[in-house]
Amino acid sequence: MNLKLKKMLFLPNPRGFCAGVDRAINIVELSLKKYGPPIFVRHEIVHNPWVIKDLESKGVIFIENLEDAPEGSRVIFSAHGIPISVLKDAENREMPFIDATCPLVIKVHNEAKRLFKDGAHIFLIGHEGHPEVIGTMGQIPIDSITLIQEKEDVKKIKPSDFKKVALITQTTLSVDDTKEIIKELKNIFPDIIQPPKEDICYATTNRQLAIKSIADKCDLIYVIGANNSSNSLRLVEVGKKSGCSDTHLISNISEVNWFEIEKHKNIGLTAGASAPDILIQEFIGKMHELYNVEIKNISVANENITFKIPKELNE
Numbered sequence: 001m002n003l004k005l006k007k008m009l010f011l012p013n014p015r016g017f018c019a020g021v022d023r024a025i026n027i028v029e030l031s032l033k034k035y036g037p038p039i040f041v042r043h044e045i046v047h048n049p050w051v052i053k054d055l056e057s058k059g060v061i062f063i064e065n066l067e068d069a070p071e072g073s074r075v076i077f078s079a080h081g082i083p084i085s086v087l088k089d090a091e092n093r094e095m096p097f098i099d100a101t102c103p104l105v106i107k108v109h110n111e112a113k114r115l116f117k118d119g120a121h122i123f124l125i126g127h128e129g130h131p132e133v134i135g136t137m138g139q140i141p142i143d144s145i146t147l148i149q150e151k152e153d154v155k156k157i158k159p160s161d162f163k164k165v166a167l168i169t170q171t172t173l174s175v176d177d178t179k180e181i182i183k184e185l186k187n188i189f190p191d192i193i194q195p196p197k198e199d200i201c202y203a204t205t206n207r208q209l210a211i212k213s214i215a216d217k218c219d220l221i222y223v224i225g226a227n228n229s230s231n232s233l234r235l236v237e238v239g240k241k242s243g244c245s246d247t248h249l250i251s252n253i254s255e256v257n258w259f260e261i262e263k264h265k266n267i268g269l270t271a272g273a274s275a276p277d278i279l280i281q282e283f284i285g286k287m288h289e290l291y292n293v294e295i296k297n298i299s300v301a302n303e304n305i306t307f308k309i310p311k312e313l314n315e
């Protein structure tokens with residue numbers, strides 16, 4: 001007789017690694033193989049402590065500034081992108097570099113450069129201090145781009161200060177909150193130029209749709225991620241807003257509140273775009289060990305996107 005308590009475990013799909021994260025980690029792994037350690041990576045290659053620790057154990061040294069590595073060292077730029085000034089700095093220091101910036105972030109950089117060239121002042125919707133925002137703002141002169149973090153910021157804009165305006169966004173924002181900010185911007189600038197295709201990437205959109213699909217069925221949801229990972233933080237917000245006020249961010253199962261799980265029947269589990277599957281499997285394994293678990297897979301999208309690895313690592 002099975003005396004274990006019965007639990008439903010809702011697993012929304014897609015969850016976990018996206019194509020940009022997969023490519024960035026692959027670039028570091030292949031560089032280690034080709035050039036041998038140490039390999040310097042400017043900023044966390046992706047925002048996840050498990051990934052960082054794993055790469056450090058293989059000989060990667062994470063730095064925040066290029067001057068933290070000896071001149072001439074090989075360096076990789078993280079998936080979040082870099083300002084042009086960092087690229088120039090690497091060239092001046094004669095540091096051979098590989099850029100692991102996600103191609104979907106590069107797309108936003110190119111939009112910023114094109115719009116600036118066309119004479120538009122750009123409003124970038126994003127979070128201050130996030131490396132992606134720093135990288136995007138650093139593509140064009142700083143007085144030609146204004147950061148908008150929330151609706152309140154739009155109210156401070158004086159429309160008569162601008163002739164031609166455009167908007168771009170960070171790739172990992174809340175889809176719903178961003179729509180609200182765009183609505184505000186359109187109220188004061190009806191002709192604002194928008195990107196032909198949304199800047200919020202497919203992975204962010206799909207993971208938010210996926211957590212929405214389980215939120216009202218769950219008493220408690222855990223999002224595996226990191227507190228510096230924008231898309232993990234947004235997943236927690238979306239889970240809460242969509243019907244599960246008990247949605248929590250954890251970096252691994254050591255942070256799970258098992259007393260809470262004991263109290264509830266319907267548990268949800270998802271992961272941000274930079275959280276590896278091994279952490280999800282660890283959670284599922286522990287649930288099976290402790291409870292009589294019925295898994296409910298709910299899929300809202302199929303993802304089959306992959307991004308090419310730089311040529312020099314394929315040779």
Ligand code: SF4
Nearest residue numbers: 018020021102171201
């Ligand atoms: S979350 Fe989106 S933009 Fe960021 S690395 Fe993944 S695919 Fe690229």
